[in-house]
Amino acid sequence: MVEMRKPIQVKEAVARVWEQRQEGNTTYIPLIESDNRRLAEDIIAAHPVPTFSKSPYDGFAIRSEDTVHAGRNNPISFKVVEHIGAGQVPQKQLHAGEATRIMTGAQIPAGADCIAMFEICQTYEDDHKESYMSIKRKMESGQNIIEEGSEVAKGDLLVPKGTLINPGVKAVLATFGYSQVKVAKKPIVGIIATGTELLDVDEDLQPGKIRNSNAYMIASQVVRAGADYHYFGKLKDELEESYQTIAKALDQVDILITTGGVSVGDFDLMPDIYERLGAEVLFNKLAMRPGSVTTAAVAGDKILYGLSGNPSACYVGFELYVRPILQHKLANQKPFLKRIKAKLANDFPKPNPFTRFVRSYITYDDGLVYAKPAGIDKSNVVTSLAHTDALTVLPGGTRGFKAGDEVDVLLLDDQEGQCEF
Numbered sequence: 001m002v003e004m005r006k007p008i009q010v011k012e013a014v015a016r017v018w019e020q021r022q023e024g025n026t027t028y029i030p031l032i033e034s035d036n037r038r039l040a041e042d043i044i045a046a047h048p049v050p051t052f053s054k055s056p057y058d059g060f061a062i063r064s065e066d067t068v069h070a071g072r073n074n075p076i077s078f079k080v081v082e083h084i085g086a087g088q089v090p091q092k093q094l095h096a097g098e099a100t101r102i103m104t105g106a107q108i109p110a111g112a113d114c115i116a117m118f119e120i121c122q123t124y125e126d127d128h129k130e131s132y133m134s135i136k137r138k139m140e141s142g143q144n145i146i147e148e149g150s151e152v153a154k155g156d157l158l159v160p161k162g163t164l165i166n167p168g169v170k171a172v173l174a175t176f177g178y179s180q181v182k183v184a185k186k187p188i189v190g191i192i193a194t195g196t197e198l199l200d201v202d203e204d205l206q207p208g209k210i211r212n213s214n215a216y217m218i219a220s221q222v223v224r225a226g227a228d229y230h231y232f233g234k235l236k237d238e239l240e241e242s243y244q245t246i247a248k249a250l251d252q253v254d255i256l257i258t259t260g261g262v263s264v265g266d267f268d269l270m271p272d273i274y275e276r277l278g279a280e281v282l283f284n285k286l287a288m289r290p291g292s293v294t295t296a297a298v299a300g301d302k303i304l305y306g307l308s309g310n311p312s313a314c315y316v317g318f319e320l321y322v323r324p325i326l327q328h329k330l331a332n333q334k335p336f337l338k339r340i341k342a343k344l345a346n347d348f349p350k351p352n353p354f355t356r357f358v359r360s361y362i363t364y365d366d367g368l369v370y371a372k373p374a375g376i377d378k379s380n381v382v383t384s385l386a387h388t389d390a391l392t393v394l395p396g397g398t399r400g401f402k403a404g405d406e407v408d409v410l411l412l413d414d415q416e417g418q419c420e421f
């Protein structure tokens with residue numbers, strides 16, 4: 001008699017694997033190579049920004065009090081006592097009637113409290129070749145000065161742990177001298193495809209055979225999730241060899257994903273392999289489509305995922321159950337897929353006994369977000385995945401949906417995520 005499996009709800013399944021999560025490791029990498037990695041520590045300002053008060057303009061540093069009587073018909077003259085560019089430290093303190101010719105980014109000289117840009121100043125030399133400038137406007141104290149610490153105070157939290165490093169984060173890291181950055185170490189995900197029917201991608205088609213697409217798809221999902229993969233190849237549906245390969249692979253990776261062989265078929269070997277490994281099966285039947293046979297098991301401190309052989313089921317299984325665990329290891333504080341509301345772009349007439357995760361893509365029209373099914377909504381379908389960037393969640397127990405209905409959508413390309421499933 002075929003084994004009867006009792007389906008559990010998706011939320012419960014997510015919670016069961018989530019309980020098995022483990023902290024990831026950290027490593028230091030050069031700043032220049034840190035794009036798309038996640039910070040493994042809070043970045044705290046070790047100094048204020050800017051560290052000295054500076055000029056935002058090319059112009060003259062003066063004392064505002066000297067301009068009190070300046071006016072259209074009353075230019076006030078200043079003797080230019082110093083000339084500094086960015087990087088130079090002013091040596092002269094300004095006294096009444098003195099100015100420093102100063103360039104953008106240069107430190108404000110002592111005594112000065114404002115900057116007059118070149119555009120409002122007149123310059124001239126006297127008979128002794130001494131430089132002067134004059135101004136016909138009254139200046140305010142603090143006008144055109146970037147004050148020390150005005151951007152950031154020492155001790156401020158600049159970027160929290162878990163943030164994905166992007167160009168802006170990199171600029172902050174460089175500003176604070178992080179030539180090496182402490183990032184989450186990429187977990188290594190082992191990938192094994194099972195199935196006697198599988199051909200390599202460079203092989204010609206043969207009767208009854210198909211090319212192995214899942215291994216490449218999963219590797220790409222692993223990369224999209226920010227982790228690394230180790231591909232151990234494909235296995236024929238032969239118990240002894242499969243067991244040996246899987247047992248050895250498990251030692252070399254943080255998480256192991258197999259695809260295929262998890263259902264109740266005569267050549268579905270994964271249930272036997274879990275038993276031989278002494279692995280505890282967390283679930284092997286889910287109230288969802290596709291991916292109802294998605295399996296997760298734990299052997300020692302490793303999670304093994306038995307994703308379905310059917311491509312769409314395999315794809316969805318990864319995103320729902322593997323990705324949050326990887327995100328957690330990667331220090332993402334929002335490890336679950338970002339869930340948004342969208343309008344269904346098409347009718348979806350099929351009733352749903354189980355929660356359905358429809359491969360979809362998002363479009364934006366007139367300020368509204370639409371979820372459009374990416375193609376044929378069948379577990380065995382591969383081609384619709386090429387257009388998928390979201391999963392539309394159609395809850396179980398519903399009788400179909402109409403275009404315009406509001407639905408939940410999980411975003412697959414969003415790197416921020418959210419705190420709960």
Ligand SMILES: Nc1nc2c(c(=O)[nH]1)N[C@H]1C(S)=C(S)[C@@H](COP(=O)(O)OP(=O)(O)OC[C@H]3O[C@@H](n4cnc5c(N)ncnc54)[C@H](O)[C@@H]3O)O[C@H]1N2
Pocket residue numbers: 193194195197198210211212213214215259260261262263264265268290291292293307308309310311313379380
């Ligand atoms: N009697 C029952 N039969 C099936 C059930 C069930 O509950 N009772 N569940 C069905 C569902 S739902 C799914 S999904 C599949 C899951 O099958 P497996 O995970 O055991 O996967 P396989 O049998 O090995 O393969 C299924 C399908 O996928 C193709 N495949 C496998 N590997 C790959 C790969 N690497 N790349 C591309 N395609 C792959 C394979 O050729 C099969 O066509 O079971 C149903 N049956």
Ligand code: MOO
Pocket residue numbers: 288289290291292293294308310312313379380
């Ligand atoms: O697991 Mo199957 O994908 O439900 O179709």
Ligand SMILES: [Mg+2]
Pocket residue numbers: 260261262263264265267268309
């Ligand atoms: Mg099968």
